Amino acid sequence: xxxxxxxxxxxxxxxxxxxxxxxxxxxxxxxxxxxxxxxxxxxxxxxxxxxxxxxxxxxxxxxxxxxxxxxxxxxxxxxxxxxxxxxxxxxxxxxxxxxxxxxxxxxxxxxxxxxxxxxxxxxxxxxxxxxxxxxxxxxxxxxxxxxxxxxxxxxxxxxxxxxxxxxxxxxxxxxxxxxxxxxxxxxxxxxxxxxxxxxxxxxxxxxxxxxxxxxxxxxxxxxxxxxxxxxxxxxxxxxxxxxxxxxxxxxxxxxxxxxxxxxxxxxxxxxxxxxxxxxxxxxxxxxxxxxxxxxxxxxxxxxxxxxxxxxxxxxxxxxxxxxxxxxxxxxxxxxxxxxxxxxxxxxxxxxxxxxxxxxxxxxxxxxxxxxxxxxxxxxxxxxxxxxxxxxxxxxxxxxxxxxxxxxxxxxxxxxxxxxxxxxxxxxxxxxxxxxxxxxxxxxxxxxxxxxxxx
Amino acid sequence: xxxxxxxxxxxxxxxxxxxxxxxxxxxxxxxxxxxxxxxxxxxxxxxxxxxxxxxxxxxxxxxxxxxxxxxxxxxxxxxxxxxxxxxxxxxxxxxxxxxxxxxxxxxxxxxxxxxxxxxxxxxxxxxxxxxxxxxxxxxxxxxxxxxxxxxxxxxxxxxxxxxxxxxx
Numbered sequence: 001x002x003x004x005x006x007x008x009x010x011x012x013x014x015x016x017x018x019x020x021x022x023x024x025x026x027x028x029x030x031x032x033x034x035x036x037x038x039x040x041x042x043x044x045x046x047x048x049x050x051x052x053x054x055x056x057x058x059x060x061x062x063x064x065x066x067x068x069x070x071x072x073x074x075x076x077x078x079x080x081x082x083x084x085x086x087x088x089x090x091x092x093x094x095x096x097x098x099x100x101x102x103x104x105x106x107x108x109x110x111x112x113x114x115x116x117x118x119x120x121x122x123x124x125x126x127x128x129x130x131x132x133x134x135x136x137x138x139x140x141x142x143x144x145x146x147x148x149x150x151x152x153x154x155x156x157x158x159x160x161x162x163x164x165x166x167x168x169x170x171x172x173x174x175x176x177x178x179x180x181x182x183x184x185x186x187x188x189x190x191x192x193x194x195x196x197x198x199x200x201x202x203x204x205x206x207x208x209x210x211x212x213x214x215x216x217x218x219x220x221x222x223x224x225x226x227x228x229x230x231x232x233x234x235x236x237x238x239x240x241x242x243x244x245x246x247x248x249x250x251x252x253x254x255x256x257x258x259x260x261x262x263x264x265x266x267x268x269x270x271x272x273x274x275x276x277x278x279x280x281x282x283x284x285x286x287x288x289x290x291x292x293x294x295x296x297x298x299x300x301x302x303x304x305x306x307x308x309x310x311x312x313x314x315x316x317x318x319x320x321x322x323x324x325x326x327x328x329x330x331x332x333x334x335x336x337x338x339x340x341x342x343x344x345x346x347x348x349x350x351x352x353x354x355x356x357x358x359x360x361x362x363x364x365x366x367x368x369x370x371x372x373x374x375x376x377x378x379x380x381x382x383x384x385x386x387x388x389x390x391x392x393x394x395x396x397x398x399x400x401x402x403x404x405x406x407x408x409x410x411x412x413x414x415x416x417x418x419x420x421x422x423x424x425x426x427x428x429x430x431x432x433x434x435x436x437x438x439x440x441x442x443x444x445x446x447x448x449x450x451x452x453x454x
Numbered sequence: 455x456x457x458x459x460x461x462x463x464x465x466x467x468x469x470x471x472x473x474x475x476x477x478x479x480x481x482x483x484x485x486x487x488x489x490x491x492x493x494x495x496x497x498x499x500x501x502x503x504x505x506x507x508x509x510x511x512x513x514x515x516x517x518x519x520x521x522x523x524x525x526x527x528x529x530x531x532x533x534x535x536x537x538x539x540x541x542x543x544x545x546x547x548x549x550x551x552x553x554x555x556x557x558x559x560x561x562x563x564x565x566x567x568x569x570x571x572x573x574x575x576x577x578x579x580x581x582x583x584x585x586x587x588x589x590x591x592x593x594x595x596x597x598x599x600x601x602x603x604x605x606x607x608x609x610x611x612x613x614x615x616x617x618x619x620x621x622x
Contacts, residue, residue, distance in 0.1 A: 151528040167558040189588045
């Protein structure tokens with residue numbers, strides 16, 4: 001097992017347990033500040049835009065989207081893959097950093113998991129709407145039916161995707177909820193309002209903090225964590241198989257599953273960084289999410305960026321080296337130069353080049369640059385999906401079929417709507433749930449201080 | 455059922471650990487320890503390793519086998535459909551489905567096993583030895599019948615801030 005020898009402190013201020021509870025529980029016990037209402041208003045407006053787009057999609061059909069016969073996958077699948085990628089951060093944070101014994105993750109994993117839950121919900125909306133008749137979505141569940149019984153095509157990656165996404169959503173919610181049961185009990189015990197006490201009490205499920213209970217709870221968490229680790233790898237690999245199993249040039253490559261997986265972790269960590277920088281600013285949690293935490297995330301991003309960058313290079317190299325002219329055409333004449341070259345180079349700049357600035361301590365320490373680069377990575381990862389999906393489809397084997405793609409207002413509305421959903425979810429989360437795992441942080445809050453005393 | 459208990463209250467993890475060690479040296483049986491977080495030192499002293507992982511393994515094996523049987527039944531026996539002349543029984547794509555359902559099944563069943571074993575359900579009332587167990591206090595609960603040694607002074611000497619004799 002890998003052990004990390006961490007020097008220094010993980011929670012600043014040598015806080016007592018009571019102080020840790022007080023500091024983290026504060027946002028759930030006080031009235032939200034003005035910025036919270038402002039952000040909620042923004043989220044509501046975005047949700048309204050989404051509702052308008054949803055109405056148009058339902059009332060007039062998928063014809064209101066920018067997709068056409070040639071480019072049959074457009075913003076819907078781009079946004080789906082993008083949100084799923086962001087949804088990988090939570091589980092990656094909890095599980096992989098747990099496996100590597102990285103205790104610093106304790107302060108961030110609750111927020112990252114919340115992000116996962118809301119991002120996966122946003123992602124799941126797109127394929128659901130893309131079905132055209134979402135009210136028949138239950139057809140994709142294998143159950144004995146009166147249509148034969150006609151079962152699903154179990155050989156199809158699209159069916160694996162349905163399974164993977166729904167399993168992932170369920171697992172993320174379970175991990176997130178079970179992780180917060182002791183903290184809900186903490187809030188329950190602290191609250192003086194009877195109504196609040198009852199609500200938190202229901203969700204805390206009679207948690208008493210007994211060692212016997214903790215023992216089983218830890219065992220359960222280990223099982224869930226151990227299961228989520230292979231799951232998180234499989235989810236984005238299966239999303240990649242949606243593309244890789246087809247015969248479209250630019251999709252039909254074996255590098256896709258690992259490349260998509262790293263891309264997902266990369267974009268997820270970038271989103272965690274963006275959100276943590278903002279939350280740190282407004283919620284006064286600097287003692288728990290220190291500059292060091294942000295620096296660690298930056299290092300992960302830098303490492304991810306190296307893998308992503310080499311994947312880009314490898315794709316282009318194989319396109320040339322394989323001698324398949326369609327592949328070479330897509331990579332060299334459609335993406336690197338040609339109609340989609342601006343998008344391609346934005347992707348390379350944001351994902352492969354910008355995070356390399358994190359080699360320098362100055363950039364890792366500067367909140368401004370951390371924020372800017374994390375946003376750039378989010379944009380870059382969106383463009384990556386755009387380049388993969390649209391460039392391959394719009395110019396494939398038959399030039400007679402070539403077509404351009406332009407998103408419509410409805411496409412944009414839906415995307416904005418999911419932002420609203422995500423933001424609203426996150427805002428409700430920071431309002432009602434302790435955003436840092438109080439019980440876990442208490443276990444590490446004395447680290448670094450004890451040694452000094454001894 | 456409440457019993458007459460001795461409850462030692464502590465406010466520091468290392469003190470509880472040393473008190474528990476002393477109590478165990480004197481062969482005092484500890485009923486339970488309540489605290490704000492899962493301290494591995496306390497858990498290893500007070501509890502036996504949970505058997506939940508063994509159960510999870512059985513769940514996983516069951517889920518894997520039943521998923522295989524289900525997919526085999528649907529695609530080979532019940533409604534064999536030819537997709538471009540490919541064989542109806544093809545194991546590689548089944549691996550993905552078995553893999554995912556094994557994870558889903560194991561997780562779900564383990565959660566229910568945990569809830570059942572700990573008798574936890576939404577809205578259950580918490581039975582706690584005192585206020586602060588989920589904040590900053592540790593409570594060592596000992597059955598008065600098991601107090602074979604001078605429990606009170608053992609705990610006091612190891613940093614207990616309060617000793618209570620009550621029904622719990």
